[in-house]
Amino acid sequence: MPTDAAVESRRAFSRTDPDDMRYGLRISVWVRWFLLVAWLAQFNYRPDFAHPAYVPTMVLAVSLLALNAYLHYRLWSNRPTTWRWALLLSVMDVLTVTAGLVISSSRFQNTFFVLYYPVLATFAAVFTSFRLSFLWVTIVSAGYAALSLLLEPGVNFGIKEEKVLFTRIVVMYAVVAAVNLISRFERIKRIEAVERERELQRERIETSQTIHDTVAQSAYLMGLGLETAMELANSRNGENRDELLAKLSATHAISKATMWEIRHPIGAGLIFEGRELGRVLKSHASTFTAITSIPTDFDQSGREPELSAVSKSLLFSIAHNAMTNAYRHSGASRVRLSLGFEEEKLRMAVSDDGVGLPADYEQRGHGFSRMRTDAQRLGGRLEASADSTGRGTTVSCIIPLDAAQGGQ
Missing domain, CATH: 1.20.140 (Butyryl-CoA Dehydrogenase, subunit A; domain 3)
Incomplete structure (x- = not known):
């Protein structure tokens, strides 16, 4: 003994x-x-x-x-x-x-x-x-x-x-x-x-849950109401019919954009709850389809290793911003989100079949600069390219796996 x-x-x-x-x-x-x-x-x-x-x-x-x-x-x-x-x-x-x-x-x-x-x-x-x-x-x-x-x-x-x-x-x-x-x-x-970091994570999770249970539901119901109003207005005749439809259509587009932006803190909350990046991105792609009516495919290759919460949060933000650009500016009819894990690196890409990249896309807003900054924080790089015909856009993010895991 x-x-x-x-x-x-x-x-x-x-x-x-x-x-x-x-x-x-x-x-x-x-x-x-x-x-x-x-x-x-x-x-x-x-x-x-x-x-x-x-x-x-x-x-x-x-x-x-x-x-x-x-x-x-x-x-x-x-x-x-x-x-x-x-x-x-x-x-x-x-x-x-x-x-x-x-x-x-x-x-x-x-x-x-x-x-x-x-x-x-x-x-x-x-x-x-x-x-x-x-x-x-x-x-x-x-x-x-x-x-x-x-x-x-x-x-x-x-x-x-x-x-x-x-x-x-x-x-x-x-x-x-x-x-x-x-x-x-x-x-x-x-x-x-x-x-302190755990307390911040708890606040993020609580905020995402509150948004999901209140604001997101309200925005979704508002969108349904606007769609119903557009259908009713379209079924009637009158001199103000076209103007009414235009205003309803614009308001409906704003409501969809708002619903999509609300999904960012909700997805970030799932990241800090400990969900795998692949699972969160797959759910995010399905939500993107439901909100924007743009069919979105998700595929993952390789087995996801244990990644730090900060790395997953930054990668999720890059994916969300790239999908936002595809929705707002590309006029795409289809979007594809891919996530691949190789021996020494992680590759994530968002592709669309839209109008392609304008020559001054880097100077338009802050979306690309933010994505590039997030990729650099992870020790990686961001690449944006169009296909051989000049149409479609692919935004790729390549990150060293040891950096995404938190470094040693």
Whole structure:
């Protein structure tokens, strides 16, 4: 049966926030690369190949190198990582530094001990729990004290080197305490920022639901009423019939444009609820057909990876603006919305069979400039083109997948 202390330690490890864990692991990976290179360079400078611990120590260092490379790959590819990875690498860090001290002929006088400080600092950066950090530095300092006292040449009490040992251990605790406090302060700031963003997302979702339940329904009923009024006016004769029909038609067009614009915050709300981009765009295409009476096809290729909410929101805005341009300016009889996921990039396109692009389309309004800005914010580009006959328009957005996933 595990002891209460062991159970509590396990709970403390598992309670570490995943985002904090990944943030600390990124720091530890880069620090470990630097330390490993420095350690290997010093360890292999005029080495004692005959020492029985040389080969095992090199095997340990190379294993640590391989594990660090694998962890770096998992972080870079946005794969899940757990506290067990961090703990394993921290243990190997300490063992590698300790092995370097053991194989050294000078031991206590050897400067390898300074590598304990960044090793302990990376642990404190990954595990922000003060209890865990305190426990870990106690284990490491006890091991170093035993090594310094039991192995020759060790601490020379005749020249009061025990004071030097005491100072080194105190510095270990000081480094861990300082890094832990800084990490906890940054963690609090990150939590506050995340909470603010979550509150904004909740407000966006509530706003989209309110619009859907009130304004959108009212606009839809207004459109139906105008269509009915146009049918009634068309069935009557009179000198004001044409003028009345023209005004009703113009009002009806405005109501449809308004209903379509209202769909943007509603769709954005679905994005922040966690819906997949493909599902939201497919629904948006169906709504576009219902409102504008322009048949709209949607197709998706490839499997949608996990994208950040901000990336999905910007891509949704680009698609919405491109479809708005097709409705207002192209005179299209058909629109096609496509979304494709490749190995390293995402491609989204809105095509129509309308009149094509005017030469000064970039200067007309702010639609294209906004779409281009949104694409650049995602590290991608926006392209607009007509077919070979000069008719029809295709607006394409190409984004690197790692940027759409939030970056690493």
